[in-house]
Amino acid sequence: MINIRNVSKTFNGVIAVDDISFTAEEGENFILLGASGCGKTTSLRMINRLIEPDLGQIFFNGKNILEFKAELLRRKIGYVMQNHGLFSHYTVSENIAVVPKLLGWDKIKIKKRTAVLMEKLKLPPEKYLSAYPSELSGGQQQRVGLARALAADPDVLLMDEPFGALDPVTRVHIRKEFMELDELSRKTIIMVTHDVNEALQLGDRICLMENGKVVQTATAEEILLKPASGYVNYFFGEYRQTLIMQQALLKDLLPLITEHIIPGKPALHFHETASFSDVIQTLSDPGYNNKIAEIKIKDGTSVWVTFDALTEAFQNWKNRKENE
Amino acid sequence: MNDEGGFVDFFWSQRDKLLEQVGEHAGITLLSLLFAILIGIPAGILIVDRKRAASFVLGVAGILQTIPGIALLGFFIPFLGIGLLPAIVALFLYALLPIIRNTYVGITGINPVEKEAAVAMGMNKQQVLFRVQLPLAMPVIIAGVRTAAVINIGVATLAAYIGAGGLGEFIFGGIAMNNTNMILCGALPAALLAIVADQLLSLLQKTSKKGKRKLIPGSLIIAFCVGLGYGFSETNDNGMVAGFTPEFIGRKDGYLGLKDVYKFKMNSVVISDAVMYRAAYEGKLDVISGYSTDGRLKAFDLKVLEDDRHIFPPYQAALVVRNNITRKYPELITTLNLLSGRINDSVMTELNYHVDYLHESPEKVAGDFLKSSGLLMPPRTGTKGKIRIGSKIFTEQYILTEIYKLLIKGYTELDVETITGLGGTSICFDALINDRIDMYPEYSGTAFLVILKAPENISNKIFTDREAVFNYVKDEFNKQYQLTYLSPIGFNNAYALMMKRKHAEEMGINSISELIDNTSK
Numbered sequence: 001m002i003n004i005r006n007v008s009k010t011f012n013g014v015i016a017v018d019d020i021s022f023t024a025e026e027g028e029n030f031i032l033l034g035a036s037g038c039g040k041t042t043s044l045r046m047i048n049r050l051i052e053p054d055l056g057q058i059f060f061n062g063k064n065i066l067e068f069k070a071e072l073l074r075r076k077i078g079y080v081m082q083n084h085g086l087f088s089h090y091t092v093s094e095n096i097a098v099v100p101k102l103l104g105w106d107k108i109k110i111k112k113r114t115a116v117l118m119e120k121l122k123l124p125p126e127k128y129l130s131a132y133p134s135e136l137s138g139g140q141q142q143r144v145g146l147a148r149a150l151a152a153d154p155d156v157l158l159m160d161e162p163f164g165a166l167d168p169v170t171r172v173h174i175r176k177e178f179m180e181l182d183e184l185s186r187k188t189i190i191m192v193t194h195d196v197n198e199a200l201q202l203g204d205r206i207c208l209m210e211n212g213k214v215v216q217t218a219t220a221e222e223i224l225l226k227p228a229s230g231y232v233n234y235f236f237g238e239y240r241q242t243l244i245m246q247q248a249l250l251k252d253l254l255p256l257i258t259e260h261i262i263p264g265k266p267a268l269h270f271h272e273t274a275s276f277s278d279v280i281q282t283l284s285d286p287g288y289n290n291k292i293a294e295i296k297i298k299d300g301t302s303v304w305v306t307f308d309a310l311t312e313a314f315q316n317w318k319n320r321k322e323n324e
Numbered sequence: 325m326n327d328e329g330g331f332v333d334f335f336w337s338q339r340d341k342l343l344e345q346v347g348e349h350a351g352i353t354l355l356s357l358l359f360a361i362l363i364g365i366p367a368g369i370l371i372v373d374r375k376r377a378a379s380f381v382l383g384v385a386g387i388l389q390t391i392p393g394i395a396l397l398g399f400f401i402p403f404l405g406i407g408l409l410p411a412i413v414a415l416f417l418y419a420l421l422p423i424i425r426n427t428y429v430g431i432t433g434i435n436p437v438e439k440e441a442a443v444a445m446g447m448n449k450q451q452v453l454f455r456v457q458l459p460l461a462m463p464v465i466i467a468g469v470r471t472a473a474v475i476n477i478g479v480a481t482l483a484a485y486i487g488a489g490g491l492g493e494f495i496f497g498g499i500a501m502n503n504t505n506m507i508l509c510g511a512l513p514a515a516l517l518a519i520v521a522d523q524l525l526s527l528l529q530k531t532s533k534k535g536k537r538k539l540i541p542g543s544l545i546i547a548f549c550v551g552l553g554y555g556f557s558e559t560n561d562n563g564m565v566a567g568f569t570p571e572f573i574g575r576k577d578g579y580l581g582l583k584d585v586y587k588f589k590m591n592s593v594v595i596s597d598a599v600m601y602r603a604a605y606e607g608k609l610d611v612i613s614g615y616s617t618d619g620r621l622k623a624f625d626l627k628v629l630e631d632d633r634h635i636f637p638p639y640q641a642a643l644v645v646r647n648n649i650t651r652k653y654p655e656l657i658t659t660l661n662l663l664s665g666r667i668n669d670s671v672m673t674e675l676n677y678h679v680d681y682l683h684e685s686p687e688k689v690a691g692d693f694l695k696s697s698g699l700l701m702p703p704r705t706g707t708k709g710k711i712r713i714g715s716k717i718f719t720e721q722y723i724l725t726e727i728y729k730l731l732i733k734g735y736t737e738l739d740v741e742t743i744t745g746l747g748g749t750s751i752c753f754d755a756l757i758n759d760r761i762d763m764y765p766e767y768s769g770t771a772f773l774v775i776l777k778a779p780e781n782i783s784n785k786i787f788t789d790r791e792a793v794f795n796y797v798k799d800e801f802n803k804q805y806q807l808t809y810l811s812p813i814g815f816n817n818a819y820a821l822m823m824k825r826k827h828a829e830e831m832g833i834n835s836i837s838e839l840i841d842n843t844s845k
Contacts, residue, residue, distance in 0.1 A: 050440070071446045072446065075445070079441075079445065081437065085444075086438075087438055087441065087442070087460075088435070089456075089459045098447075102445065102446050102447060148445070
């Protein structure tokens with residue numbers, strides 16, 4: 001869908017992006033991850049020609065983006081900005097209608113589409129239609145920003161740190177909403193973030209960048225368990241262990257458990273879709289000495305395991321993954 | 325209070341003229357403001373992405389604003405003449421800076437994120453400008469228009485200096501005639517106009533923030549139509565045009581007398597003394613009011629029309645001397661009277677011209693004059709005593725002082741100290757009666773009206789009679805103040821109507837009556 005080939009960009013003699021290549025497949029959530037100044041945002045902004053590369057080519061649906069008129073290309077690609085970037089002189093509905101208006105949709109169609117999007121994003125139209133961005137909370141502003149990017153139903157969505165400006169609580173909340181949004185599930189999304197959790201949670205694939213170069217492009221599991229370089233390990237750092245534990249779901253560990261105990265003992269309850277990390281967090285509570293977990297399986301049955309057995313299974317799972 | 329009642333009465337009596345002037349004032353301001361908006365906003369937009377052009381344009385607009393209004397208007401006379409056009413052009417230039425600057429600052433000051441969002445959504449340059457940049461900058465731009473409007477309403481009073489009318493006519497007329505009611509009659513409505521304009525625009529500024537943005541082009545279009553309508557309605561019909569100073573317009577011995585006695589009906593405009601002579605010279609005005617001995621008469625080759633029905637009172641110049649001096653030095657009188665009848669209007673004009681336009685010193689001009697009249701004598705000892713001669717603060721008086729100085733030194737054993745530049749009539753006269761000076765040249769009409777404040781029954785009877793006025797002043801000076809009014813020097817620095825000499829000769833006009841006959845045909 002979006003194909004970047006050997007692209008470089010220099011600003012005033014400083015290399016921002018250095019010969020990068022990657023492809024975001026159709027329907028994929030592709031994450032550009034990295035520390036500040038690694039070139040991830042520059043890379044994103046070159047896709048809708050907010051920045052023109054010095055070298056290399058970018059293809060949109062197999063067509064070089066230079067063949068499009070810049071503003072026509074941008075109308076086909078949704079763009080969500082870090083600080084929402086809403087037009088302060090437009091109401092919520094006017095903000096959402098910007099791109100459809102540019103595309104020349106008729107008024108009734110725009111009105112319908114706006115209402116649908118506002119419903120989906122939990123912004124009741126009757127309440128927020130003619131509100132101004134300054135009257136909304138940060139989370140609401142970001143949702144309007146998303147609605148604006150989605151308004152013309154583009155195939156590709158570029159998101160530049162979409163949750164970056166939100167407080168941690170709102171951030172988790174809105175992120176969850178985004179994941180559940182049907183509008184997003186079909187789209188090719190390229191998202192920039194520096195938040196490791198966000199990348200692992202939302203990304204089908206993660207492209208980790210450092211100093212303008214791509215370090216590794218891989219799935220979350222792969223990047224954690226088979227880091228391509230020391231920098232990958234370094235970047236995920238102390239979180240890496242926890243992150244791996246989060247990747248290990250109980251249903252993946254169950255086949256590896258060698259020692260089961262008799263049902264009926266007092267235990268803590270977990271669902272099989274919980275991660276090993278969830279179990280650790282609960283069982284490591286010093287006030288709880290029992291260290292036995294009851295894991296509920298999809299078919300309604302349960303399995304009783306000790307904490308030690310679960311830990312052993314996790315180690316095996318991890319070893320196996322790393323050697324795969 | 326007496327004064328207040330006077331103001332209300334005056335205000336009411338002038339209501340028609342006042343209404344007309346308010347209309348003119350608002351019209352001039354509105355038109356110039358509209359042109360400034362039409363040029364200033366696009367200029368401000370064009371320099372947004374051009375830093376060097378921006379500092380150049382803002383610099384030029386800033387310099388324009390520092391040029392004094394009257395200088396700018398005087399500068400325009402050769403190109404644009406007088407009246408509405410130069411007034412609007414000048415105000416337009418004054419309004420440019422706040423509008424260009426606020427447009428520039430308004431657009432460059434908007435949140436860059438919003439501009440980037442506009443580009444990222446797929447707007448082209450025009451769309452970014454008209455849908456995002458301009459609407460967001462609009463409150464700042466309108467603030468600039470507000471500043472410009474208030475400045476222009478203030479500066480538009482200067483329009484009265486070049487015959488474009490407006491409330492300045494009252495203000496400058498009032499200042500010239502020392503009539504507080506008249507000043508207020510112009511100043512209060514001007515201030516009110518500024519407040520109203522500012523408030524109306526602030527309303528627009530508020531609506532521009534909250535929706536209803538369509539009001540702005542709408543109100544611009546309405547204002548433009550009104551302004552243009554005004555502009556067309558004001559275009560003068562052809563024919564001869566007279567220009568008069570605000571003081572002249574309001575005086576009985578000026579324009580009012582012209583209307584009463586001569587039935588003067590020519591199109592007339594109010595204009596500043598500072599630009600009036602030049603406007604006549606450039607042919608922008610056919611007839612002007614002026615002073616009969618002004619050096620500019622010669623500089624601009626103007627001809628004084630004879631006041632054949634005597635509406636202008638005599639302003640004969642003569643020396644007024646303290647009686648104790650004439651008693652102490654009797655020889656002084658004969659010496660001072662050497663000048664009697666020696667300087668007529670055209671000689672005085674010539675002398676003024678030498679100082680004002682050829683930039684010769686009053687001493688040199690005085691010496692040259694005495695030499696050519698055969699009166700110059702080498703100075704004597706100057707040991708007998710010291711005479712103090714005062715003068716008012718204009719050229720003619722400086723020259724006279726120097727002439728008297730040379731005469732006294734050449735014909736008596738007295739020394740002379742000159743105390744020049746004593747401001748107006750009352751300062752000079754106070755200095756004289758308080759023994760700070762011994763003599764100064766005074767005009768009979770001024771002494772009659774300003775110093776002696778001749779009662780109306782007398783003034784009505786003898787006001788236009790040269791000799792009667794002179795004798796009245798001479799007697800009263802002696803009686804009331806123990807002063808001697810010497811014989812007239814010969815010239816009469818009075819109001820006069822004047823025309824460009826060539827023009828007057830072509831039309832065969834020598835007197836005001838002939839002018840009236842000529843124009844009423």
